[in-house]
Amino acid sequence: MLSSVACAAGATRIARTGLSLLGAALLLAACAAGGGSGSRVGQTEGAGAAPRIGSGVFSEPARGVAPAIGRGVPVEPGVGATVALLAPVGDGKQPVRALAQGLANAAQLALTDRADSGLTLRVYDTKGTPEGAAAAAQAAVADRAAVILGPLYSGSVSAAKPIAASAGLTMIAFSSDSAVAGGGVFLNSFLLEGEIDRVVSYAANGGVRNLGALTRQTQTGDIALRAIQAAAARNGAQLAASQSYQPGYEGIESGVQIYAETHKSRAELDPIQGVVLVDRGWELQTLGAYLAFLDITQPDVRFLGASGWNSPETLRETALRGGWFAAPDPRLQEAFAERYAAAFGAAPNPLAALSYDAAAAAAVLAVEARGRGERFPFSVEAISDPAGFSGVSGAFRFRPDGLNDRGLAILEVAEDGFRVIDPAPTSFASF
Numbered sequence: 001m002l003s004s005v006a007c008a009a010g011a012t013r014i015a016r017t018g019l020s021l022l023g024a025a026l027l028l029a030a031c032a033a034g035g036g037s038g039s040r041v042g043q044t045e046g047a048g049a050a051p052r053i054g055s056g057v058f059s060e061p062a063r064g065v066a067p068a069i070g071r072g073v074p075v076e077p078g079v080g081a082t083v084a085l086l087a088p089v090g091d092g093k094q095p096v097r098a099l100a101q102g103l104a105n106a107a108q109l110a111l112t113d114r115a116d117s118g119l120t121l122r123v124y125d126t127k128g129t130p131e132g133a134a135a136a137a138q139a140a141v142a143d144r145a146a147v148i149l150g151p152l153y154s155g156s157v158s159a160a161k162p163i164a165a166s167a168g169l170t171m172i173a174f175s176s177d178s179a180v181a182g183g184g185v186f187l188n189s190f191l192l193e194g195e196i197d198r199v200v201s202y203a204a205n206g207g208v209r210n211l212g213a214l215t216r217q218t219q220t221g222d223i224a225l226r227a228i229q230a231a232a233a234r235n236g237a238q239l240a241a242s243q244s245y246q247p248g249y250e251g252i253e254s255g256v257q258i259y260a261e262t263h264k265s266r267a268e269l270d271p272i273q274g275v276v277l278v279d280r281g282w283e284l285q286t287l288g289a290y291l292a293f294l295d296i297t298q299p300d301v302r303f304l305g306a307s308g309w310n311s312p313e314t315l316r317e318t319a320l321r322g323g324w325f326a327a328p329d330p331r332l333q334e335a336f337a338e339r340y341a342a343a344f345g346a347a348p349n350p351l352a353a354l355s356y357d358a359a360a361a362a363a364v365l366a367v368e369a370r371g372r373g374e375r376f377p378f379s380v381e382a383i384s385d386p387a388g389f390s391g392v393s394g395a396f397r398f399r400p401d402g403l404n405d406r407g408l409a410i411l412e413v414a415e416d417g418f419r420v421i422d423p424a425p426t427s428f429a430s431f
Helices: 021-034 094-113 130-142 154-166 192-205 219-234 249-265 281-293 312-316 330-344 352-372
Strands: 081-087 119-125 147-149 171-173 185-187 210-216 238-245 274-277 302-305 324-327 389-391 394-398 404-406 409-414 417-422
Touching (some): 081 094, 081 352, 094 119, 094 330, 119 130, 119 352, 130 154, 147 352, 154 171, 154 185, 171 352, 192 219, 192 274, 192 302, 192 324, 192 404, 192 409, 210 249, 219 238, 249 281, 274 281, 281 312, 330 352, 352 389
Parallel strands (some): 081 147, 147 171, 210 238, 210 274, 274 302, 302 324
Antiparallel strands (some): 389 394, 394 404, 409 417
16 A cells, blocks of 8 residues: 555656656555545644635735745745635635635645645635735735735736735746736646647647637637647648637637638648647537538548547537547546545546645745755745646646646547547656
């Protein structure tokens, strides 16, 4: 049986462990089955227990302001430190409150797994608004938190960012909007830019270099289109045709019809080999169905996508079978889901793993800094160490610009589920 020390490993430094990502998944699964401290996290309130909405761990704003320190807030040797989680626990929508609870649960689970870090979690309510996020950041500063995890929404990150920066606090936020990164803010999220680059790179290496794309007429769609263009340029491919569409059935139908005309006009001289579809859910199903109706089908044309494809709706559309998409290694995610369910009696929400990894990375940084006698474990330089981390979503690292690199697998849509056709890299040696 795995020892309790092994089960408390949490996230680790990639460059300082021989544990493979599959090994990490098996480790988490074994811990969920009965390893670790011998009791389930969250059974009782108190040290190591998962924070619950309404409990004392959710802090009210305090008075006073921490002094600005350029390298981050110092942590004195032998003294514990506070990790502040900014989450929308008081949002008026129940699904959002549940999401916040999952973020808090996962972060507490990570710090319990790395109890040697000496870090304590406190959760501050952003109420799901920029104003609430600013007040939460001020409270975290007043309480002399050492690092901030969150907020979730880009507007909330923008509101909290200057307050944290003025106090020397760095932030590991969960927004997927790359525009809010930098200046002490690191994004621990699944960024479209990285996912698109991974799948386009894989496709180009396999000879699929002439691409088309269908994207929404939204801010996210604009980000996706720019990411496709950049990924094609980096990987020796080209974006030969693209079309945006309004959300909704009629918008999708109209957009696909316009795209199909361009797609088919190139069939003789320079045929398009792959079509990038970064939507998800019923929208992705509809895109696949309309493309098939207009005789744009696989395997003649390969459909390419991002992690949003990883859902039951994708499997229901036969036209999408054979498509490729980039996503975290599903074995790791399944292992984490088992661990989380064992601790809290429910399945984790999609962002819980990100919260776990952010808190676990903070714990690793705290332990390493203490070993070196370093007083600033959460400086920009420390967080953006290029070695990165191995977490429950796979390998990840924070870049100096605040964005992230992730080790993503390539999955193929099959009749009976998703299968890994190119494993996620376990280090950043080739990046």
